[in-house]
Amino acid sequence: MNASPATATDWARIRADFPLLAREVHGKPLIYLDSANTAQKPASVIASVDDFYRWHNANVSRAVHTLGTEATDAYEGARRKLAAFFNVRADELVLCSGTTFALNLVAYSWALPRLQPGDAIVLTRMEHHANIVPWQLVAERTGATIKVADINAAGELDLDALYALLTPDVKLLSLTHVSNVLGTVNPVREICREARKRGIVTAIDGSQAAPHRPVDIAAIGCDFYAFTGHKMCGPTGTGALWARREHLAAMPPFIGGGEMIKEVRFEGTVFNDPPHKFEAGTPNIAGFVGLGAAVDYLSSLGMHNAEAREQELLRHATEELDKVEGLRIFGRAAEKAAVISFLVEGAHAHDLATLLDLEGVAIRSGHHCAHPLMHHFGVPATCRASFAFYNTHEEVEAFVAALRKVRRLLA
Numbered sequence: 001m002n003a004s005p006a007t008a009t010d011w012a013r014i015r016a017d018f019p020l021l022a023r024e025v026h027g028k029p030l031i032y033l034d035s036a037n038t039a040q041k042p043a044s045v046i047a048s049v050d051d052f053y054r055w056h057n058a059n060v061s062r063a064v065h066t067l068g069t070e071a072t073d074a075y076e077g078a079r080r081k082l083a084a085f086f087n088v089r090a091d092e093l094v095l096c097s098g099t100t101f102a103l104n105l106v107a108y109s110w111a112l113p114r115l116q117p118g119d120a121i122v123l124t125r126m127e128h129h130a131n132i133v134p135w136q137l138v139a140e141r142t143g144a145t146i147k148v149a150d151i152n153a154a155g156e157l158d159l160d161a162l163y164a165l166l167t168p169d170v171k172l173l174s175l176t177h178v179s180n181v182l183g184t185v186n187p188v189r190e191i192c193r194e195a196r197k198r199g200i201v202t203a204i205d206g207s208q209a210a211p212h213r214p215v216d217i218a219a220i221g222c223d224f225y226a227f228t229g230h231k232m233c234g235p236t237g238t239g240a241l242w243a244r245r246e247h248l249a250a251m252p253p254f255i256g257g258g259e260m261i262k263e264v265r266f267e268g269t270v271f272n273d274p275p276h277k278f279e280a281g282t283p284n285i286a287g288f289v290g291l292g293a294a295v296d297y298l299s300s301l302g303m304h305n306a307e308a309r310e311q312e313l314l315r316h317a318t319e320e321l322d323k324v325e326g327l328r329i330f331g332r333a334a335e336k337a338a339v340i341s342f343l344v345e346g347a348h349a350h351d352l353a354t355l356l357d358l359e360g361v362a363i364r365s366g367h368h369c370a371h372p373l374m375h376h377f378g379v380p381a382t383c384r385a386s387f388a389f390y391n392t393h394e395e396v397e398a399f400v401a402a403l404r405k406v407r408r409l410l411a
Helices: 011-015 043-056 066-086 099-111 133-142 159-165 188-197 245-250 285-301 303-321 349-358 371-377 393-410
Strands: 093-096 120-124 145-149 170-176 201-205 224-228 239-243 261-265 268-271 327-330 339-344 364-366 382-386
Touching (some): 066 093, 099 133, 099 170, 099 224, 159 188, 188 201, 303 327, 303 339, 303 393, 339 393
Parallel strands (some): 120 170
Antiparallel strands (some): 224 239, 364 382
8 A cells, every 4th residue: 555645746646545436336437526525535544544443552641551652642743744734833733523623612712702792703605504603603692793704706705895894893704715615715814914904813714725735824824723634635533723822822621521631629620731721532543643644645745736636627627517508617716626516407406416426426416514605696505526636637527428418317
């Protein structure tokens, strides 16, 4: 099994690192176009999880025996790898189950103790439910309100309108780096700079950016950045929240238990230092070992190479889909990730996805955890084809051919 890609341009060799991509579905070669949902795993990641359970399995930060030391070293090693990958300090990374947990941590540990009636939170029309619902829950409990920044016809943020919303009552701006539906890449560095001028704290949902483009959190200049491991070719149930050190120091713990303490007495508890005070209980150790291996893999590949490859596939797929009669693409941002949401006239999204599956093509259909965006476009659901560097131009051609075939069946 390959520990890393041979070269950044040998895409056939790189694709061979992903065992699942060799399987068939309904007797046809699998064409996996759902990487925005979850990425496939290279053999090195699978092997690292297997190796941990076979030879090193123990709990972390509790035992002084050899296995305990090995497990702790591997777990903290993953934290250090992630920190280097995103250009941040390791002691500013809270390891958790993913973006949803990370944003809830910000909501309950940072926002809930601070917000009050008259305060406001700004979100955008293109947010995932994970970056909407926690803020709604906090707003209900604090009396704060939520403002929504809208998008233009291309699916891009109207920046002038966004900045006009950033009035003195706004305490937090939370937005996605890359839309999971439209593929729009938001200019988060510029946006965070404008928010900072106004004294507004910023939180970025990096779920769809981290797997597909170089991300330098320090350069973005946000206060919080959340990402999910399983979209980065790592195991499910992994991810992290990066936060400025001063925020972590001031925030109370979100969940209490073991590991996040220095001393517990019935009279009171002394909490551990950040980031450990936010990591109660036994973590997904093997998962983070796997995520560390995924970071090694992506680093060896080079995120600039991954992004360039995916942009090629995006251009090819967009050109071919534009030739399909009656097909509408949602989101045509000037800067866009390799995500294409679409509908075909006269066909329901779920019907299209079901019939494409019979052709071996895996796409997603539904609201994509973005109900407000669906309402904006006046549709209940869309189909979404999302590409990763391990996809091929041949798969693009086969996908469009299969789409034409099922479209005829539904006509």
